[in-house]
Amino acid sequence: MEVKARAPGKIILAGEHAVVHGSTAVAACIDLYTYVSLRFPSDSDDDDTLKLVLKDMELNFSWSVTRIKATLSHLGSPFPSTPTTCSMEVIKSIAVLVDEQNIPEAKIGLSSGATAFLWLYTSIIGFKPATVVVTSDLPLGAGLGSSAAFCVSLTAALLGSLNSVHLDKNHQGWLTYGESDLDLLNKWAFEGEKIIHGKPSGLDNTVSTYGNIIKFRSGNMTCIKSNMPLKMLITNTKVGRNTRALVAGVSERSMRHPDAMSSVFNAVDSISKELSTIIESPTPDDLSITEKEERLEELMEMNQGLLQCMGVSHSSIETVLRTTLKFKLASKLTGAGGGGCALTLLPTLLSATVVEKVTTELETCGFQCLIAGIGGTGVEVCFGGLS
16 A cells, blocks of 8 residues: 655744744745655565655665564554654664664764654554655755654655544545544654754644644644735745754844844734735735735835844845845745745736746856745645556
């Protein structure tokens, strides 16, 4: 049997950094996906191997199931309906299995993903041979939720192989999980994210699981439904950044200038709330869409100015802003800043020629350009031969 799953990446439309200081943030899924296929060998194959193939990374992992069982025998039977945090003791045991794979130094950052894989697989499936193949539209480490999309799509495929979830396995094409199964899936994916990131907020995996657009404040998440088509040009500057250091820098600036930064955070909160109101409001005609897009552009520009006030922009981001402004397009950084990615709103009536020109100019700067629809469906699964 083969199970396939896909989970979307995410962007922060408004509120990054300020959300740490009590402001509202708005995140959305994008129609760029991580795909996982899960195939179990037939009984006649006499295969005792668990394989993880990261196609885009050109990395193949292979473990003897007997070896995994010997290392993690204290886990006992799988417990798919009980999402559980991986203890430090078990992480150390799994790290031994991962270290045996001799990951090249340049790709050593992927070891935490392999650790999350082994935890999720053995917890949900147990000690069984299989081949898991992963491909992705999402660049790694660019702030687009690639690790969450991996954990969500992997969990979806694993749970989809069981009889305990409510899915029509004879259905042709992509299927969505029911609400209770999505909740279970999201909790497991969050456990994988914790292995990779330590103390994630849970926002990335929640957006990838449920899709649409999510308003987030002080740990509370509210799903909102978009009533307008939204398309973004996502520019990956390919400049790496230290998220922890950027977050700490904003906090230090806030301590030095408490009144000024409090005003900045309050302004960001207002921007996030107004942005979500615009997206949610009914759009009866093209004129209304154009008016709403113009308001969103102004809010994006204001949010970017406030992010500059926080000290988290970067020369590469400023290059994107200058380039897109030539074409009268509004942009802002998304995520941690200090490099990473920038968003540019592509209005509905914008010609393909302009999109091509701005993309070409940005790529000439050495950047990667991706075009994505915003706020679609979350994780999906399918059975059989869908390509």
